[in-house]
Amino acid sequence: MSSPAILGLPSPRDEAWRWSDLSALPALAEASPTGGVIDTSGFWLNLGGPRLLFVDGRLDAGLSDPGPITCGATGVASAHALARLATGDGWALRLGADHAAAGPVEIVHVATGGASHLPALIELADDAQASVVETFVGDGWANRLLSIRLGRSARLMRSARLLQASGFVSLRDEAELAEGASLIATVLGAGGQGTRIDAAVTLAAPGAFAEYGGALLARDDQRHDAAVAVRHAAPNGTSRQLWRAVADDRAAASIAARVEVARDAQKTDGEQSLRGLLLRRTATINLKPELEIFADDVKCAHGATVGELDARALFYLESRGLPPAQAKALLTRAFVADALGRIGEEAVREAFAADAEAWLEATL
Amino acid sequence: MTDVRNREALDAAEKASTYEWGFNSDIEQEFAPKGLNEDIVRFISAKKNEPQWMLDWRLKAYRLWLTMESPDWAKLNVPPIDYQDAYYYAAPKVKPMLDSLDEVDPEILRVYEKLGIPIEEQKVLAGVEGSRKVAVDAVFDSVSVATTFRAELERAGVIFRSISEAVKEYPDLVRKWLGKVVPIQDNYFAALNAAVFSDGTFVYIPEGVRCPMELSTYFRINAANTGQFERTLIVADKGAYVSYLEGCTAPMRDENQLHAAVVELVAMDDAEIKYSTVQNWYPGNAEGLGGIYNFVTKRALCSGRNSKVSWTQVETGSAITWKYPSCVLAGENSVGEFYSVAVTNNRQQADTGTKMIHLGKGSRSTIVSKGISAGRSDNTYRGLVRVGPSAENVRNHTQCDSLLLGAECGAHTVPYIEVRNPSAQIEHEATTSKISDDQLFYAMQRGLNAEDAVALIVNGFAKEVLQQLPMEFAVEAQKLLGISLEGSVG
Numbered sequence: 001m002s003s004p005a006i007l008g009l010p011s012p013r014d015e016a017w018r019w020s021d022l023s024a025l026p027a028l029a030e031a032s033p034t035g036g037v038i039d040t041s042g043f044w045l046n047l048g049g050p051r052l053l054f055v056d057g058r059l060d061a062g063l064s065d066p067g068p069i070t071c072g073a074t075g076v077a078s079a080h081a082l083a084r085l086a087t088g089d090g091w092a093l094r095l096g097a098d099h100a101a102a103g104p105v106e107i108v109h110v111a112t113g114g115a116s117h118l119p120a121l122i123e124l125a126d127d128a129q130a131s132v133v134e135t136f137v138g139d140g141w142a143n144r145l146l147s148i149r150l151g152r153s154a155r156l157m158r159s160a161r162l163l164q165a166s167g168f169v170s171l172r173d174e175a176e177l178a179e180g181a182s183l184i185a186t187v188l189g190a191g192g193q194g195t196r197i198d199a200a201v202t203l204a205a206p207g208a209f210a211e212y213g214g215a216l217l218a219r220d221d222q223r224h225d226a227a228v229a230v231r232h233a234a235p236n237g238t239s240r241q242l243w244r245a246v247a248d249d250r251a252a253a254s255i256a257a258r259v260e261v262a263r264d265a266q267k268t269d270g271e272q273s274l275r276g277l278l279l280r281r282t283a284t285i286n287l288k289p290e291l292e293i294f295a296d297d298v299k300c301a302h303g304a305t306v307g308e309l310d311a312r313a314l315f316y317l318e319s320r321g322l323p324p325a326q327a328k329a330l331l332t333r334a335f336v337a338d339a340l341g342r343i344g345e346e347a348v349r350e351a352f353a354a355d356a357e358a359w360l361e362a363t364l
Numbered sequence: 365m366t367d368v369r370n371r372e373a374l375d376a377a378e379k380a381s382t383y384e385w386g387f388n389s390d391i392e393q394e395f396a397p398k399g400l401n402e403d404i405v406r407f408i409s410a411k412k413n414e415p416q417w418m419l420d421w422r423l424k425a426y427r428l429w430l431t432m433e434s435p436d437w438a439k440l441n442v443p444p445i446d447y448q449d450a451y452y453y454a455a456p457k458v459k460p461m462l463d464s465l466d467e468v469d470p471e472i473l474r475v476y477e478k479l480g481i482p483i484e485e486q487k488v489l490a491g492v493e494g495s496r497k498v499a500v501d502a503v504f505d506s507v508s509v510a511t512t513f514r515a516e517l518e519r520a521g522v523i524f525r526s527i528s529e530a531v532k533e534y535p536d537l538v539r540k541w542l543g544k545v546v547p548i549q550d551n552y553f554a555a556l557n558a559a560v561f562s563d564g565t566f567v568y569i570p571e572g573v574r575c576p577m578e579l580s581t582y583f584r585i586n587a588a589n590t591g592q593f594e595r596t597l598i599v600a601d602k603g604a605y606v607s608y609l610e611g612c613t614a615p616m617r618d619e620n621q622l623h624a625a626v627v628e629l630v631a632m633d634d635a636e637i638k639y640s641t642v643q644n645w646y647p648g649n650a651e652g653l654g655g656i657y658n659f660v661t662k663r664a665l666c667s668g669r670n671s672k673v674s675w676t677q678v679e680t681g682s683a684i685t686w687k688y689p690s691c692v693l694a695g696e697n698s699v700g701e702f703y704s705v706a707v708t709n710n711r712q713q714a715d716t717g718t719k720m721i722h723l724g725k726g727s728r729s730t731i732v733s734k735g736i737s738a739g740r741s742d743n744t745y746r747g748l749v750r751v752g753p754s755a756e757n758v759r760n761h762t763q764c765d766s767l768l769l770g771a772e773c774g775a776h777t778v779p780y781i782e783v784r785n786p787s788a789q790i791e792h793e794a795t796t797s798k799i800s801d802d803q804l805f806y807a808m809q810r811g812l813n814a815e816d817a818v819a820l821i822v823n824g825f826a827k828e829v830l831q832q833l834p835m836e837f838a839v840e841a842q843k844l845l846g847i848s849l850e851g852s853v854g
Contacts, residue, residue, distance in 0.1 A: 015437050263771070263772075266771075276781075276783065278783060278784075278785070278786035278788075279786065280786065281753055281784070281785055281786055281787075282753065282784075283784070283786070284782065284783065284784045285781075285782075285783045286780070286781065286782045286783075287779075287780075287781040287792075288778070288779065288780050288781070289777075289779060289792065289794070290776070290777060290778045290779070291766075291775070291776060291777040291794060291796060292439075292774070292776045293766065293768065293774060293775045293776065293796050294773075294774040295768075295771060296768035296769070296770060296771050296773070296798040297771075297798060298796060299796075299797075300794075300795075300796045301793075301794065301795050301796070302777070302792070302793075302794050303791075303792065303793055303794075304779070304781055304790075304791075304792040305789075305790060305791050305792070306751075306781055306783040306788060306789075306790040307783075307786070307787075307788055307789045307790060308786040308787060
């Protein structure tokens with residue numbers, strides 16, 4: 001018996017969940033996984049680093065090569081409405097000072113129905129460096145909590161692609177960055193599932209850098225929903241939030257991005273760019289670029305636009321001989337590519353671009 | 365900040381710690397018993413000799429209000445309000461409906477004189493012929509004490525009345541539109557207002573008439589422990605035009621007073637309404653003691669083709685401001701505009717912005733919001749631009765700029781954009797900045813002192829909005845900006 005009340009799910013009456021549709025979750029929470037074998041070979045990027053396969057939230061040790069990653073209790077917990085369910089065993093990547101993982105870490109989450117809640121921890125000591133790529137496939141509710149702690153000048157590149165055929169993926173990232181640390185996070189939502197991406201990134205010491213963004217591609221009756229808050233708690237921090245949303249059919253893509261600048265966080269440089277592209281008249285784009293500023297010597301700007309493809313750009317391409325459909329596809333691809341360009345490893349970036357491309361081809 | 369500038373700022377803050385309009389006049393007044401219950405609602409309705417339908421409407425609103433909760437989504441820290449600890453009706457004892465202005469209590473006239481309403485308006489209030497014409501409806505606490513230029517407006521067919529008179533004289537017209545744009549269930553404060561509103565202004569501009577003069581209402585809270593709940597309804601029929609100004613002040617008191625107004629505008633085919641507000645309620649002292657809680661619901665319905673509503677507001681007063689003048693753009697090619705300057709200083713809190721609801725094809729909206737925060741205040745822009753699925757070719761441009769003066773204040777921007785039609789073009793831009801040392805140095809090097817330099821730069825920052833104001837108001841607003849910010853920057 002799981003109703004929203006029992007699960008304690010927020011409703012659209014809660015300001016932070018105004019555009020979310022969590023109505024599918026109670027049923028998914030009740031259902032049990034069907035098990036079965038899913039061929040995951042196509043989802044590995046074969047980057048030569050450690051790899052983990054989670055099936056319905058449980059580690060498949062046979063197909064995993066954890067390297068420095070430990071699996072078990074993580075000690076991670078959150079008060080977040082969905083992520084608080086992610087207790088129990090998970091995975092943890094802890095790297096000592098000046099260490100780097102041997103190649104990018106690849107994690108594939110396969111869901112076979114039902115719900116799985118998984119906590120995770122990435123803890124990088126001073127000057128350590130890591131790159132983590134997560135892929136979500138299958139069907140069901142994958143609920144994830146990731147706690148990120150970056151030491152002085154540590155660098156983390158995190159990318160996640162949500163490619164489930166159906167169901168729901170909810171991500172909650174909670175990151176804290178020490179002096180000069182850098183976090184670059186990119187999320188691509190290009191599957192058939194509903195999505196809620198939540199992040200709270202705190203630049204806790206001077207000179208930190210955070211980038212959190214991605215592309216949400218929604219069609220049919222999907223709801224993709226991102227709510228990211230970047231908090232500048234110390235001076236001289238830089239943050240970028242670059243999001244692109246495309247909505248087709250009756251789908252809705254929503255992005256609420258917030259920059260908070262604390263009292264003493266002078267010389268903050270915060271930038272937000274949120275853009276939405278509507279492909280059909282029944283689709284919806286919701287944007288909320290929010291600024292909360294308590295320091296006076298800061299540079300914070302945001303831009304937000306919603307519309308369809310620029311008619312002049314389309315005309316230009318057609319005048320150069322491109323058929324209308326191709327011209328449209330080209331411009332849409334460029335629109336989405338903006339948001340994926342920050343992924344560092346070429347192979348990962350290309351894989352993400354290919355997923356976006358596949359989505360566009362199926363849609364346009 | 366350099367030490368010298370700091371010192372100047374402190375000196376100036378000292379100097380500016382008084383609110384010019386904070387006097388309180390001793391006028392014989394009549395109050396309803398303190399507190400709020402159905403009897404008070406009946407009392408107010410009876411005082412106004414209202415027809416039964418008005419009373420029923422009020423009671424319905426009151427009962428609804430009892431079931432509602434005060435909204436808490438704004439970035440405001442609102443102390444609990446004791447709705448039983450206030451008077452909901454206060455009126456000067458002299459009979460308010462007068463044939464000639466000479467009969468107005470001289471004490472009230474002195475109040476308006478002291479308020480420094482632009483000189484033309486004072487002359488008008490005092491009945492001097494030949495001055496520039498601005499028709500004024502003066503609302504003193506709960507009742508309208510004077511409405512000027514009635515005869516001349518009537519010749520043009522314009523109805524300009526206090527709303528309690530209009531209920532009696534034009535019941536059909538009032539009944540048709542009252543509560544249509546802001547229904548009683550709209551929000552907590554709108555329901556409260558519908559239950560206890562005591563007066564306000566009613567304007568009707570008939571088809572094809574361009575209102576021959578600016579219309580204006582001046583609101584004044586005078587009595588202690590009173591809430592002011594006024595209701596304004598403006599209907600512009602086909603092809604009509606009206607420009608309406610609204611000003612407000614209150615005495616300095618240590619307790620907080622509640623002001624919950626509702627303004628409804630209706631613009632039919634080709635009609636245009638220009639609504640300008642200079643809001644200067646008492647903001648409380650430097651420590652945040654006292655001041656007006658300003659919870660206002662303002663909404664315009666652009667129901668006709670090519671109709672246009674333009675909101676301009678200069679918000680410098682109130683301890684707490686909660687106000688979102690909005691446009692429902694239902695008519696084809698209708699236009700909504702929102703120009704706002706909101707200044708907060710000391711401990712003031714403002715959460716203000718607009719909603720543009722695009723339902724009509726080809727509707728357009730422009731939003732220009734300038735927020736200036738100083739002292740230890742918080743200033744939030746909160747706006748919504750929504751495009752309905754059948755609204756083709758909608759255009760919106762939003763520009764939100766924030767200026768922070770000092771390191772103790774906050775500036776926030778919370779824009780919502782909800783689009784359901786691909787042909788829409790929605791743009792939103794926002795910046796946050798402070799007055800740079802270079803700008804200040806340049807202005808001071810040309811001979812201005814620090815205060816004047818800041819006032820000059822701030823006026824430049826707010827220019828886009830100020831130039832939307834009618835001339836009489838623009839001058840007042842410019843001065844007000846300077847005064848509100850005195851001592852806030854060094």
